[in-house]
Amino acid sequence: MDEILRQVLTLFGEEFKEHSLAMAQSLIQADRSDSAEERKALMAEVYRRAHSVKGTSGTLGLFDLEDMAHAVETALIAFRSGERHLVPGLAQKILDGLDQAQRLLEAVAAGADVSDPVLRATAADLLKLAAAADKPAVQDLRPMTPSPEPATPPPPGAIHLTPPPPEPQSQGAELAARAEDAFARKGAQVESLRVSAEQLFNLERQPDELREIRTVIEQRAEDARRLFWTLQGALSRAQRSIEYELAAAIRDQILQLQRNITGVAGELSFRVTELDRELRALRMLELKTLTDPLAKAVFKHADTLRKKVRLETFGAKVALDRRMLQELKDPFVHLVRNAVDHGIETPAERARVGKRDEGVIRIDVEQRGNTVQITFTDDGAGIDLNAVRQKAIETGLLTAEAAAALPEDQLQELIFQPGFSTSAKLSKTAGRGVGLDVVKENVQKAGGRVSVSSRRGQGSRFVIEVPLTLATAQALLFEASGFALAVPLSSVVRARFVDNVEASRGHLEVEGQLLPIHAMSDVIQVPASHAPGTGYSVVVVRAAERMLAIRVDRLLGEREVVVRPLPPEMLRLRHLSAATPLGDGRLAFILSTRALVESLSSSTSFAALEEVARKHRVVVADDSITTRSLHRQVLEAAGYQVETAADGEEALRLLRAKGADLLVSDIHMPRMDGITLTRKVRGEPLLGSLPVVLVSSLDSDADQERAQDAGASAYLTKGAYQRGELLKLVQSLLPS
């Protein structure tokens, strides 16, 4: 077994224990409850957890466990409303299955085979019980006061997984004993070195608290130092005497004490830093530990549906906090399964619409400052908005009028509603209304957000954005207006001291652009600080393809910082994105570079912003800053919204992240040329129909043919550009 799979199985083993325990408790409670409302809530909990176990076990290739979890779901369907009591024997059988599943997981972690005939038999028994439960049951009419249940004979062909109890017991008593046993087993695993996320989180707080103690110790050392100098001052004026000698001796002892305290503080500081480093290493795991096992699951799952699907993953080496991974596991599983179930068509259907028989699900991971963006794209059928609209009306979520008036993007968001499924057929993976609500819930729990966009016939894209709040980040720290501040290093273009001569010009030349220098106090709207001197420091940041030069009081340097999320009261302070503790007990606030850049346009009216949003977006890719600037000026003057990229790779990243209405690209560029860029764009599910204008200085037939083969919409030589052809071409390709 490879290391990654072992790590994932360990994670799942811990997760399963939690699910198993919670399911057992809910089943027991439901079995005893006389409240239909309570039973409904408890059944929902068991059902949700079974669904989660099913998804993950299928992903990991634990198919017998997946079948068992599926059987649990099926067996509970008749009881989800809470109106009926569980039939006798059902809860026991589920608990049998959970016990056996636990044994299986332990065996698999020790290297055993993943198949388990006992678990398969349990699943079969559960399905039989489920079939029996569909008939009206006498047991449903039992009195309000619980009474001993008659012993239920085992269904024919059932396999006993655990020995029957020596004496007949009531169902409730037996279940309670099982739950206690489960607790005892959980507690007895002293040989295990697995640590829960919660424990790790508690441990993680310790360095911060130790730092606070260190600050106090340092203050005591400072007190001792002051005392020494006070005494020293007094002694310098005193006459020599026995008392003088005594006081001098005390003075020397104070000096020694101060040095000792400082030494202790230094040692503590060193140990805390070490502890911090070790804890951080414990917390981090590459995202590929989640994405790698998905490929196999996609393959197997597609095979059962007679589909051909390939999973491609890019950039999953980004390391995230384990707790974040834990939250993201279910969303990942649900999204790829949904894509296989509902997105990718069968080979025959794909052939009919001119697609390759093999569908592609693509996962792109990109770290952006303090956030990680994970994009799931498939080239399947996309979301059927009519079905969504119809379902919303059927379920009473919207009136027919409201559904008709709802814009498409908001209609798409409805698929994240609990219980919302447009699948008419109840299958192992679809139509149960569990899934995308779990995706949204888990992502939100991780402090992130998820959005969906889709084009009928072309595919869907789900974008998950989660903060790096549980992780660390490289940041540039500085002081301005009395505040300790930081920006993510990834967004810093330049940071340097500017002397008075340069400062008097009021602007800075960066990457061929003249940037006005803004005071930080103006940008974040705080009182200005005046620190006269020989100059000041300037930090140039980039966000949303724009650069901003900001004057700060003092640079504190680059540092790896622990990123702490802001409390809710601070989320309205739009310039702030997180905070980080400094070594001296102070906090530095990490600024949102995007908000900084946007604040310069704060005078822009809402109407103007809307107008910008309505403009066509054009991405211009060219390695020459001059050409980029020229294209930008010409197109912006004509009313287009323009974003620029210095090469094909950057352009592709921009297109994937934000989309566009048109691409203008040079052919010859470093890293990725315009021909490759065009081919990639044509291969992207959501960009396939994007108009692409290739511009080249070469007026050769060969180049034109290459552009045509790659799928360019138009080809323009730079000579033609000078004659104003570009604008005409863009206008012809984009309707006004």
Next chain:
Amino acid sequence: MGKDAIQILKERAEAAAHVEDQVAIATVALSLFVRGKQLYGLRLGEVEGAGRLRQLSNVPGAPPWMIGAVQHRGSILTLLDLAPFWGTELKGLADLPTFIVVTDGRAQIGVLVEELLGVHEVDAAIHPYRGDERVGISEIAHWGQQPVLVLSAARLLQDGRLRAS
């Protein structure tokens, strides 16, 4: 059963219920603190902890009631001064050396106080607060002769100014 017997049983039941009520609500434990010469109280379940204000970090762009932030048990804690929050008198930070961490089980905030008086049993005759519209005060109780304004963590933390937009 005769009418007298029923009456006797009824009276006994009422007496028993009355005694039980009295026992159950005789006193209530509140965490008491002083701010602006006024005594305030919080139910114990709504106090997460307290701390001395050693190192305060100013928050850029903060409203006047958000005095700053500190690190508390590994999280960032906003410090709230009730006076500007309620639009009443302002006091210097030197008067507010301590903070009490108020929680509703989901969110938490640090409230600056002049003095923490600890946990005390107060007269259980707590009445709904019908005074001015100071956000977060739900009831009024008495500690000896002194009135205690009882803060509700849920009401305080649900105020629109403290929630994310």
